[in-house]
């Protein structure tokens with residue numbers, strides 16, 4: 001989704017919007033989060049790795065405050081935007097278009113005072129990828145370096161359930177430039193502590209065929225008629241996360257609740273921040 005040519009335009013708008021907390025949080029929340037991060041970091045001019053930096057909303061504020069920031073993201077559109085903005089604002093930030101699950105550059109080894117991953121990106125990782133990411137973070141951190149991230153906690157199903165089922169019929173919109181019908185549903189799998197957000201996006205068949213021949217729908221493969229987007233979000237109890245982090249070599253694991261402002265969607269209650277060394 002982050003790399004889709006059409007959807008990534010809407011995602012960038014969502015990142016930048018001050019009306020919604022989707023994709024990125026609002027600027028006032030970002031500033032508060034960074035104020036809090038700095039109280040834990042307690043270091044001026046720190047080297048910081050912003051994993052999944054998106055359009056650089058945190059990276060910029062941190063750079064403005066005198067930190068040396070590197071942002072990594074695999075959304076080309078976001079990284080290009082972040083680079084343009086940094087240039088405009090004369091901020092020295094290193095933005096890298098890369099997947100943080102791949103081997104990180106050798107120059108990253110033991111380089112950072114802080115690695116951060118904000119907006120519950122931790123939750124979308126399946127256990128294998130999560131282990132790879134944690135290994136990458138550990139190797140990029142200086143000894144004693146800090147890792148800060150946020151996750152959904154066990155209040156998430158109750159808080160997110162109100163989303164339930166919904167549908168939208170659009171001429172053009174988030175999912176497609178062409179008319180579409182999107183059927184969205186949220187499922188909770190409590191044994192696995194996973195919430196699935198599923199979106200079935202059905203396109204108008206006549207938009208799909210260039211040839212305009214008879215029996216178009218027969219000519220279309222299923223994948224050309226609809227797409228299913230599934231976003232699996234893990235949510236974690238503090239005990240589970242402590243086990244996961246310490247098994248990967250982290251220590252001094254602390255949870256921090258109620259850091260986000262009330263947003264009417266339950267984020268304050270269902271998002272927990274963690275710091276670990």
Ligand SMILES: C[S@@+](CC[C@H](N)C(=O)[O-])C[C@H]1O[C@@H](n2cnc3c(N)ncnc32)[C@H](O)[C@@H]1O
Nearest residue numbers: 002023024052053054073074075099100118119
């Ligand atoms: C929800 S956004 C959060 C962006 C930013 N942290 C913020 O809060 O403003 C998640 C970002 O992580 C990026 N991302 C997700 N998985 C990634 C991966 N494996 N490697 C690099 N970037 C990734 C996406 O492209 C997207 O920009």
